[in-house]
Amino acid sequence: MIDLRSDTLTRPTDGMREAMARAEVGDDVYGEDPTVNALQERVAEMFGHEAALFTPTGSMANVLAVASVVAPGQEVLCESSAHIARAELGAHGAISGITMRTWTHARGQVDLPAIESMFAPDMGMYFVRTAAISVENTGNFAGGAILPIEDLRALRTWADSVGTRVHVDGARLWNAHVATGTPLADYGRVADVLAVCLSKGLGAPVGSLMVGSAGAIAEAKVRRKRMGGGMRQVGVLAAAGAYALDHHVDRLADDHVHARLLGEALGLDPASVDTNIVVVEHPDAASFVARAADEGVRISAVGPRAVRLVTHLEVSRADAERAASVLSRLRGR
Numbered sequence: 001m002i003d004l005r006s007d008t009l010t011r012p013t014d015g016m017r018e019a020m021a022r023a024e025v026g027d028d029v030y031g032e033d034p035t036v037n038a039l040q041e042r043v044a045e046m047f048g049h050e051a052a053l054f055t056p057t058g059s060m061a062n063v064l065a066v067a068s069v070v071a072p073g074q075e076v077l078c079e080s081s082a083h084i085a086r087a088e089l090g091a092h093g094a095i096s097g098i099t100m101r102t103w104t105h106a107r108g109q110v111d112l113p114a115i116e117s118m119f120a121p122d123m124g125m126y127f128v129r130t131a132a133i134s135v136e137n138t139g140n141f142a143g144g145a146i147l148p149i150e151d152l153r154a155l156r157t158w159a160d161s162v163g164t165r166v167h168v169d170g171a172r173l174w175n176a177h178v179a180t181g182t183p184l185a186d187y188g189r190v191a192d193v194l195a196v197c198l199s200k201g202l203g204a205p206v207g208s209l210m211v212g213s214a215g216a217i218a219e220a221k222v223r224r225k226r227m228g229g230g231m232r233q234v235g236v237l238a239a240a241g242a243y244a245l246d247h248h249v250d251r252l253a254d255d256h257v258h259a260r261l262l263g264e265a266l267g268l269d270p271a272s273v274d275t276n277i278v279v280v281e282h283p284d285a286a287s288f289v290a291r292a293a294d295e296g297v298r299i300s301a302v303g304p305r306a307v308r309l310v311t312h313l314e315v316s317r318a319d320a321e322r323a324a325s326v327l328s329r330l331r332g333r
Contacts, residue, residue: 002319003298004262007172007255007276007312010203016243023239028054028231035235039242043196043209047188051217052209054238055229058171059088061195061208063095064223066134068193068216069165072097074131076167077118079111080104081141083169084134095227099128108142110135110151112158119162132165137187138172141302144259144277144310146176152190168194171208175201175275178252192216201252201276202244203313206237248313252276258311258320265324266331278309282331291330297323 003009012020026032036054044052055061062084070076076092078085080102084092092098103114120130133155137147152168159166168191170176177184188194193212198204210220224230231237255276263273266280282288285301292299302308309327311320 001296002323004309005298005300007200007310010313012205016240019239019243020236023235025233025235028234033235036238039238046184047211048185049211050214052211053217053220055208058197058208061210063091064220065193065195065210067096070098070131075099075128076132076134078134079108081108082136083140107145108139110155132167134167136169137176138275143279144275146274149182156190165192170194171197179275198241202248204240204244207241255311261320262324265328276311295326297326
């Protein structure tokens with residue numbers, strides 16, 4: 001079975017398991033786990049920020065990050081397909097008391113004129129105030145589309161001019177970095193806070209990090225504990241993340257090649273497949289998914305007429321070629 005449902009399906013490699021077994025550990029609630037401390041410092045430095053906080057999931061990292069810049073009763077603006085709006089089960093409202101409004105772009109891009117028109121400054125007691133803009137790079141439901149660094153810089157300049165904050169959901173920011181060559185620190189500079197994931201393309205079994213100022217991370221550590229996210233000897237998991245950073249970043253380029261191969265087989269312009277995610281339209285997505293599974297290829301329906309394919313560490317070139325043959329034949333029926 002070739003499983004293209006998500007890049008979260010990867011399993012730890014032998015080398016990663018060895019690193020986990022050797023990890024030096026301590027009690028992270030007391031701040032005494034040396035392996036997680038080193039990982040947090042390393043990732044903060046990579047993005048040019050003061051501090052970072054390890055979390056079990058990307059959704060928790062996003063909830064903590066957004067809450068650090070948006071108070072209860074305030075709003076965050078984001079694109080309508082954003083993960084924080086669509087795929088985190090309303091956590092930002094349910095847990096943090098935050099509301100959202102959205103703009104729409106076919107590829108999840110920054111639409112600065114739309115954002116400017118939606119922005120609500122502080123107008124006293126009558127209107128909700130826009131406290132932050134959230135962008136997702138790369139866009140999960142936008143087919144892994146990359147947000148150009150020039151657009152992010154323009155957003156940063158505008159946000160500074162009106163006194164609002166910028167949150168970056170960078171679960172797959174590593175993919176954007178590898179595909180474009182843009183330094184991670186450049187992505188970090190456009191954000192007040194960001195979240196990055198280790199358990200998708202990088203192949204760690206667990207873990208994301210919130211990145212931001214020392215003050216924001218100190219507050220987030222309290223919120224994390226309140227949410228049940230205080231962890232003890234978490235260095236065994238942080239070691240997997242450190243191994244992933246050492247060994248699995250540059251190889252993301254292979255996933256991008258395999259995704260373009262799949263996209264071309266399904267009738268897409270390969271140039272439109274930016275990274276490791278392919279989203280294609282099909283009149284009956286559920287039926288297409290079922291027929292593909294019957295022939296040994298697992299894919300996901302992300303809407304009644306849309307299917308998603310995601311390449312990852314455990315999908316070889318031969319796997320991608322076989323999946324492309326199967327899916328192109330089924331789609332042609």
